[in-house]
Amino acid sequence: MPTDMPPLNPPKRLLLGPGPSMVAPRVYGAMGKPIVGYLDPYCFQVIEEIQAGLRKVFGTGNEFTIPVSGTGSAGMEAAVTNFAEPGQTFAIFVNGFFSERISEMARRQGARLVRFEKPWGEIFGDAEAREFIQRENPNVVAYVQAETSTGAFQPGKAICEAAHEASAVVIADCVTSLGGMPVEVDATGIDIAYSCSQKCLSCPPGLSPFTVSPRAWGRLEKRATPVQSWYLDLKLLDGYYKEHKYHHTVPISMLYALHEGLALVEEEGLEKRWERHRRNHLALVSAIEKMGLEMHVAAGHRLWTLNTPRVPAGVDDTKVRKRLLDEYGIEILGGFGPLGGKVFRIGLMGSSSTEQNVALLVEALQKALAADRDQAAKG
Structure with a gap:
């Protein structure tokens, strides 16, 4: 019988953009295990091991350290919606897209934004x-x-010290570092x-x-207004993770x-893993x-996980990235906002961060840049 839903056949890609990164084969294997219910003792065993x-x-x-059911943006919204209150002062260090999103x-929570x-x-210096x-x-x-x-x-130590002196709590986005x-x-x-x-x-x-510190949890307990989000209300979530009361259906296969x-x-060992990311970066x-390209971020301030070389003058970053994808199966992404068309965003994260992947990308990028320049020269 004909069907409009043919079998899935995703193209083979090497994911070297800002995310997602390559999924470890063992992770795919774990996702194929039989699921259990969200109140099953085995589910809570898995959750407790994840928390550790x-x-x-x-x-x-x-x-209070949990896997929130949702993407990193859900984590961001959980942080903001639980700790930003109407009329209270919310200070934000803005130097990129995701601080703008925070x-x-x-603002939508009614906080006084500074x-x-x-x-x-x-980046921001300690004194300022x-x-x-x-x-x-x-x-x-x-x-x-x-x-x-x-x-x-x-770096966050000076920010946190000053915030605590002011009796404030500190939210940190660790999406691309953890x-x-x-x-x-x-x-x-x-x-x-x-x-x-x-x-x-x-x-x-x-x-x-x-994760939430005891200090911040104490602040949450004294919150004067209801949390605007039911789904992301941390006290309700605590009832599920600690007391095993139904809140929502957690994604069991993602927990696996x-x-x-x-x-x-x-x-691998956490410190060895950090060193692998640093070495490949x-x-x-x-x-x-x-190759003659410049990095956008100054040395000493760069992520080991996400690299932003500047697009050379006269090069069309969209065409280069398309060539990398079409001819080599390699995904990298470009900049956006003020950096649109000005940087490449190259991720070396998790399973994607290998010496072999660095070598593959460098060779392919050299060829793609040369092809773009040749095409531009021919008009």
């Missing part, structure tokens, strides 16, 4: 961060540790952190690792995936610079 693994990669002892979420802005790709927080005296401070739109890493770079929630002083499953943890998209992804992290940067 997440505490290790986050670098925290926080009791700003918009806080922004410290810098060009996309720059402290001065901003001391001047604004906020209730909540938010920053993006790993800015996926620019490739910049923002599992690939040191996040160090407790050592940095971060109160609320979130990430995603599809980047450095080598899983498909669908879960957002999330994250469990296996965290098992791979533990087997440096190899790519060296090769990029030998």
Whole structure:
């Protein structure tokens, strides 16, 4: 009988963009295991093991550490909607697309938004961060540790110290750092952190690792107004994860995936995993610079997981990326916002971060750039 739903046959891709990254084969295998119910004792066993693994990669002892059912944007919204309140001051360090998104979420919560802005790709120094927080005296401070739109890493210790002196809680976006770079929630002083499953943890998209400090949880307990989101209300979620009360149907197969992804992290060793990401990042940067390209983010401020070389003058980044995809099966993405057409965004995250993938990309990129220049010269 004819059907409009033919069997799936996805093209073979090497995912070297800003996410998703390549899924580890063992993770795919785990997702094929039989599911159980969301109140089954085995489901909670898997969740508890995930929580223990997440505490290790986050670098925290926080009791409330969970996999939020949703992508990294769900984690972001959970952080903002639970801790931003109408009329209270919400301070945000804005230097990329995802800090802009946090700003918009806080605005929709009715918070009094105050922004410290810098060009996309720059970071905030300790002294100026402290001065901003001391001047604004906020209730909540938010920053993006790993800015996926620019490739910049923002240190957070000075931000957290100043925020705590002002009795504020700190939200940090760790979407592109968790599992690939040191996040160090407790050592940095971060109160609320979130990430995603599809980047450095080598899983498909669908879960957002999330953690809350006891200090921030105490603030949440005293919240004066109801949380605007029922689905992302952390106190309701706590009823499920701690007391096993029904809240929503968790995605069991994705929990299996994250469990296996965290098992791979533990087997490799977290510090060895960080070093692999650092080593492959440096190899790519060296090769990029030998090709005559410049990096957008200054040395010392770059992510090891997401690289942003500038598009050379006269080169059409869209055509180069299309050629990489069509001829080599390699996905990288371009910039957007102020960086649209100005940078390539190249991810080396999780299973995608290998010496072989760096070599494959460098060779293909050289050929794609040469082809684009030849085509431009011919008119």
